Each structure stands twice: as C-alpha cells, then as structure tokens.
Amino acid sequence: MNSVAAYDAYSPLLYDLFHKKILLRRRAMSQLSLKKADSVLDVGCGTGLMFSRLMGSIGTRGKLTAVDASSTMIGAAREKVVLEKWKNVVLINGDSAALSFKGEPFDAALSFLSLSCLDDHMSTITTVMDSLKPGGRFVIVDGKPFSISLLNALMPLLRSSASWDATKDLMGDIRKKYGSNIAYEKTYSLGSDFIMVLKK
Numbered sequence: 001m002n003s004v005a006a007y008d009a010y011s012p013l014l015y016d017l018f019h020k021k022i023l024l025r026r027r028a029m030s031q032l033s034l035k036k037a038d039s040v041l042d043v044g045c046g047t048g049l050m051f052s053r054l055m056g057s058i059g060t061r062g063k064l065t066a067v068d069a070s071s072t073m074i075g076a077a078r079e080k081v082v083l084e085k086w087k088n089v090v091l092i093n094g095d096s097a098a099l100s101f102k103g104e105p106f107d108a109a110l111s112f113l114s115l116s117c118l119d120d121h122m123s124t125i126t127t128v129m130d131s132l133k134p135g136g137r138f139v140i141v142d143g144k145p146f147s148i149s150l151l152n153a154l155m156p157l158l159r160s161s162a163s164w165d166a167t168k169d170l171m172g173d174i175r176k177k178y179g180s181n182i183a184y185e186k187t188y189s190l191g192s193d194f195i196m197v198l199k200k
C-alpha cells in the first residue's frame with residue numbers, strides 16, 4: 001500500500017490521538033517565526049493538527065494554504081476549518097510534488113512529518129522553496145533513524161502506523177541541494193526526530 005492509500009484508510013480520530021507531539025509542534029512554531037497577516041503553507045497537512053497554532057499566529061488577516069493527497073486526512077482537516085469558522089484557509093486535496101504556488105509567494109512553509117511519506121520529497125521541497133518570498137522560512141520536521149543504532153530495532157513498533165520510509169536520507173538529500181539555505185538544524189528524541197529550517 002502506498003502512503004496516500006495508507007492515510008486514506010487511517011482513522012483521523014486515531015491519528016489525532018497518537019500524533020499529538022506537543023513539544024515538537026511547539027518547536028516547529030517557534031522556528032516558523034510567523035507574524036500577523038503572514039501567508040503560510042502547510043505541506044502534507046494531514047488532519048490539520050497544526051492549524052489552530054498556525055491560525056493563532058497569522059490571525060484573520062493572514063492566509064493558510066494546506067495541501068494533502070489523502071482525501072480522508074484533508075476531509076478531517078476541512079471539518080476543523082468548518083468547526084472553527086476560519087475563512088482564510090485554502091485546502092487543496094492533491095500531490096504536493098505536482099503543485100505550483102509561484103503566483104502567490106508564502107512568508108513561511110511547514111512540513112510536519114510529511115516529507116518522509118512522499119514518493120518524491122525533493123520535488124516537493126523544490127516547489128516549496130520556489131514558492132517562498134525572499135527571506136521566507138521552510139520549517140521541516142521529520143523522523144530519522146535513532147543515533148544509537150540498537151534502538152532502531154524498535155522502529156517497526158514506533159512508526160508502524162503509516163508509511164515512514166526509514167531508507168530515506170532526508171537530511172542528506174536536503175543538504176546536497178539546499179545546504180547553503182540551512183538556517184537551523186537540530187535532532188531530538190535520541191536523534192529520531194529532526195528540525196531543519198531552510199531560509200530562501
């Protein structure tokens with residue numbers, strides 16, 4: 001089953017229950033450095049677990065654009081938008097690698113645990129970087145194998161829920177193409193999570 005099919009079959013309720021990751025989400029927000037009225041992109045937004053934080057930062061004059069390829073996940077995100085009566089959110093059900101946002105550049109973009117699920121993560125990273133305003137920040141939060149290799153035996157249990165691809169070297173791929181854009185990088189959780197910030 002590919003990543004999108006796996007998320008289509010996933011219960012949004014269970015997703016929200018098991019992916020709170022409050023500390024990591026707070027760290028991502030602090031790296032985004034959003035201001036009121038900013039325009040922000042959430043790539044692979046899932047059920048919209050970042051939306052209330054993002055909307056709280058950009059306010060009613062800002063704009064949130066959120067993309068997800070899974071109709072189940074974006075359906076749950078849409079329910080959150082309707083419930084909160086947010087008017088300045090655009091939801092796109094599509095493949096982030098195939099989109100172009102050049103007409104409307106973003107102040108910032110976020111990918112929270114989604115790049116490692118994508119078949120073609122570099123196309124999405126390139127699209128996002130091309131869509132940022134000069135000086136805009138792309139905050140990437142994702143998983144990687146533990147720094148202590150013995151712990152990696154636990155990975156099938158910890159990341160069994162969907163489609164995490166342990167063979168990907170996201171950080172290495174990003175460094176190769178966007179090394180000179182890296183404004184911040186740090187690993188967390190015994191090296192099994194990382195945050196990388198690319199500045200355009």
Ligand SMILES: C[S@@+](CC[C@H](N)C(=O)[O-])C[C@H]1O[C@@H](n2cnc3c(N)ncnc32)[C@H](O)[C@@H]1O
Nearest residue numbers: 007044045046068069070073095096112113114
């Ligand atoms: C682990 S979830 C992360 C969800 C969300 N960012 C969060 O904060 O919880 C990964 C998401 O990436 C989405 N995804 C997978 N392939 C995609 C693609 N090609 N384009 C857009 N989204 C995709 C999945 O549908 C899923 O919702």
